Amino acid sequence: MIPSDHFVRFYNEVFKFLDAQNGLPAYYEEIGRHQEQHCLKEFREKGLQGVYDYYVKIRKEENCDLDLILNGHELILKMNKCPSLSKALDNDAGACRKYCLHCPGWTGGIYRKAGLYQVYAVMGLDNPQCCEWIYDDLKQAEAKYLELAAVTPADELFISFPRSAPETMKDSETDLQMP
Amino acid sequence: MLRYQENNELHRDFHGTTNTTLNYIAEHYGVDALKMILRKTGHDVYKSIREKLAKGDASELIEHLNWFFYRERGKYRLSVSGNEIVFEVLECPAVRHLRKLNLKPSPYMCLQTSELNAGMCEGTPWHSEVKVIGEGHCIQTFRKEADHDPE
Numbered sequence: 001m002i003p004s005d006h007f008v009r010f011y012n013e014v015f016k017f018l019d020a021q022n023g024l025p026a027y028y029e030e031i032g033r034h035q036e037q038h039c040l041k042e043f044r045e046k047g048l049q050g051v052y053d054y055y056v057k058i059r060k061e062e063n064c065d066l067d068l069i070l071n072g073h074e075l076i077l078k079m080n081k082c083p084s085l086s087k088a089l090d091n092d093a094g095a096c097r098k099y100c101l102h103c104p105g106w107t108g109g110i111y112r113k114a115g116l117y118q119v120y121a122v123m124g125l126d127n128p129q130c131c132e133w134i135y136d137d138l139k140q141a142e143a144k145y146l147e148l149a150a151v152t153p154a155d156e157l158f159i160s161f162p163r164s165a166p167e168t169m170k171d172s173e174t175d176l177q178m179p
Numbered sequence: 180m181l182r183y184q185e186n187n188e189l190h191r192d193f194h195g196t197t198n199t200t201l202n203y204i205a206e207h208y209g210v211d212a213l214k215m216i217l218r219k220t221g222h223d224v225y226k227s228i229r230e231k232l233a234k235g236d237a238s239e240l241i242e243h244l245n246w247f248f249y250r251e252r253g254k255y256r257l258s259v260s261g262n263e264i265v266f267e268v269l270e271c272p273a274v275r276h277l278r279k280l281n282l283k284p285s286p287y288m289c290l291q292t293s294e295l296n297a298g299m300c301e302g303t304p305w306h307s308e309v310k311v312i313g314e315g316h317c318i319q320t321f322r323k324e325a326d327h328d329p330e
Contacts, residue, residue: 001273001292002220003247005185007193009224010217014200017208017216027203034199037280038192061190092182093223 028105043114108160117141221298
């Protein structure tokens, strides 16, 4: 048995293998489908409050240093110290360079199904921090994306929604950004 | 002493993600690929256990088995005698949690254990075997070659 405490280090080896096969996106989709049983119903029925409640549980069980800020149509998940990346880094096998991409990878599809919009800033492999903004209003999500895109490297910023207002954006910004 | 100190909250739902991953890799890349990943995990992640086994020191392996099954409230018997460690899992915590989640345990659940254990023992005088008795019940044996007594 892989102890649940050590799952992350197994996951990390799986990422290394799949990355070499160009197989990460399809795997994220599979994990997303699996995770739906834990959270999709709550996200759909309760919206941002459902996401907030889910992450209160995750924050405890996964020992996250995580701030959750629910403010009207916006929920901010500010990860001050990610336990998952911390374990991947504290690991004699070494961390996969794409480790952080699994989070936006598997969560994006669930938010789409729940009618929510995610903007996700990963902050680099060696830094176990990230910030996620989730909205139940597309225009607010697009506005946040534009605000962040101006100051964030493109490979650190992900969104879960296709752009619906290209006239407000540059031509190069009209493609869906997914890991 | 354990290389990875884990003392805080448990997120047992990771067993569900492991189960999904075992099936996914086997179905999309084949059982040999799954074996390779598991063996590498045992070998590289548990480098500290492996390097001690190579020196004839099984202390971290014993502590690892005892601590993580205790932490997850597994039912088990652990006996150590001479050059043999026998770890009988009477109720596997991973299988128990999968059942709680209404998930069917992957046919590769026990392969997970046998390949991890083999990875930990690779290049050492120790050999491992896993005998599956029934669902969630197995006997894991680690045996050191007789002609590799501690220096």
